[in-house]
Amino acid sequence: MARFELLSADQHQDLRLIAQGETPHFTSVITSEFFEAANSLPIMLTKNSETGEFFAVVILSMKSGEPPIKNLAQRGGFVPLSLQCQGFYISDQQIAIDRDNPRFSSTEGEALFTASRQPAECLRKVQHTLGKLHIGQEQNQAFIKAMTENQLIEPVDLDFSFEKGERISLKGLYSISLDSLHQLDDAKVIEFFRSGYMQLAYLVAGSLKQFNSLAHMRNQALLSKTETT
């Protein structure tokens, strides 16, 4: 459960932030992160269950509850902005936090506020990142709108078989259809090229291949586990 509170120096003077939270199954990414993300992780589109609207995510593990398959080094140091802001939200121009997020502690981590009740370095970073995310959201929406309007989004079936007959199928994920992309008329192609959407679309479509490496690595991990036991 989440417990949201507006962040204030008064109330959260003693609160500390642990640098890294738990890594989820997937996390949202903005278009400015696509280049870096696509190098190591699949970028997928999925629907917001409240609104049905698409948003972009990177897949970090094959199953919720499992640790990320690639560590920081294997991701080339890539930490999605949304993870950097884990536990923080924007609510009516103000920063809110989810007190129940395990990143918040009264003993461990860096203090959020200085003794003089000013935002400390770590909170400044979060503020800055939240700002980037906020702007990024609008760009994401514009990109997704362009993809939806031109019917470029397609559902993908992802079924994986692992050691010992384990099967995992990921549901509700979408990508950009290369076939549909190739059918765009010339004017659209130029428009998308100029706006950068063409590259973004290819990055999304191409990053689908990263599932192979995720699945392979997970299988290797399973195998080495079996060997040791």
Next chain:
Amino acid sequence: MKPIKKIVVVGGGTAGWLTACIIAARHKGREASGFSVTLIESANTPTIGVGEGTWPTMRSTLSRIGVSETEFFRQCDAAFKQGALFSRWTTGQASDAYFHPLMLPQGFSHTNLVPHWLQQNLHKSSEQNFCDAVCPQGVICQKGLAPKTISHAEFEAVANYAYHLDAGKFAVFLQQHACKQLNVQHRIADVTQVKLTDSGDIDRLVLNGDQEIAGDLFIDCTGFRALLIGDAMQVPFKDCKDILFCDTALAVQVPYENEFSPIATHTISTAQSAGWIWDIGLPTRRGVGHVYSSQHISDEQAERELAAYIGKDSVSARKIKIRAGHRETFWKNNCVAVGLSAGFMEPLEASAIVMIELSAKLIAEQLPVCREVMDIVAKRFNATTLYRWGRIIDFLKLHYVLTQRRDSDFWRDNLDPSSIPDRLKELLLLWSYQSPWFHDEFNQVEEIFPAASYQYVLYGMKFKTQVEADTLQNTAKYAERLLRENRNLTEKLGLSLPYHRDLIMKIHERGLQTV
């Protein structure tokens, strides 16, 4: 060779526009070679303006003609329909009701659950109704939940669904789509004369007394008027009022208490003294109507029953005469009838619009290439369509022959053996020993009412089929599993689906994705 390229549809009601859209969409891309669909409608003869319940076929029809489901919801005041609740049909008591949902029973394609359910209920003091035992949709309807969520794509479903819609708005919606997207030519004019060739084909239509329009195939969608198939082609009408007695309808619109009132996600059909009342929930209002036999009660009595249903002292309803029956043939020479001009039976199972869809689809798919082969296509069309009307008659009559009501002449007369078609009598005898399942009885492609529908009505109305316990052993385990899975699914969907009105509001606000 005389090619068939110019299609002329007469009539701009639900039948005319749906047929024009279905044919134009199917033959899109042939315009360059001279193919065209023209629709002529009169400004002086209004459309019937009722007919608000559909079948799930409408989902594939809308998707095939290329409309957006989101726009359809926004512009046609549409709602989800997940079946029908039949109230007071069996015993007439206030507590007497059963669902005819649109989902098939669990595992329907491999196992018939009916005998298993019957067998289980023999040994139980309180019986679980058939619908709830085999599918989750009755519970979904009762809870007022939608058949999907906002993250399901257009036309995608968790629970099978059809629509309730505003008939007037639907015709306008289809018209815009037909003219803007499908290149259907629209002419507003009265057909005043039909000119035939020597061979009896329609050569041309005279419009407004002075203009003429020629065509290769003429589709009669002129409603009860039956201008082409009846007047011009002289195809006789085959009455079936000796089987189905209802001949009059009173229709009203009822406002909701407020804008948040729940919208029923099923048609409610409540039996009366000499007919029944339909109740269809749209987002902005309910459409309610009394369908009755004027042989059995007076219009005043029918009005009183309708007023009592709505909870008022009196109503001012629109009266519509209906004539139960259909044409002897539907396609004669180069003229084919679709919609009310082809036939009509009381709207107890919303069979009219689905017949329009199926007929138009058949015409579009089998469209003869040239006049030389048209009679062959016509013959096949007629055989299929006649079969379908026959099945509609059987299925509607089924609701009346299973009743235990004896409280008025209407219900008693319905049980008169001379009013029951032989085929239905035979089936009822068969079904008292073995339950209907799709393999045995229903082999026609695109059967209007699948065997599952018969199961829901038969066992909803407490029909008794004998069960030989030893015939069940083979499938007992599997049936157990299916029944258990259904309980789980019912619970899961009950928790995860949104309220009907909430989802419709969200569709208006946000729209559904196309994928």
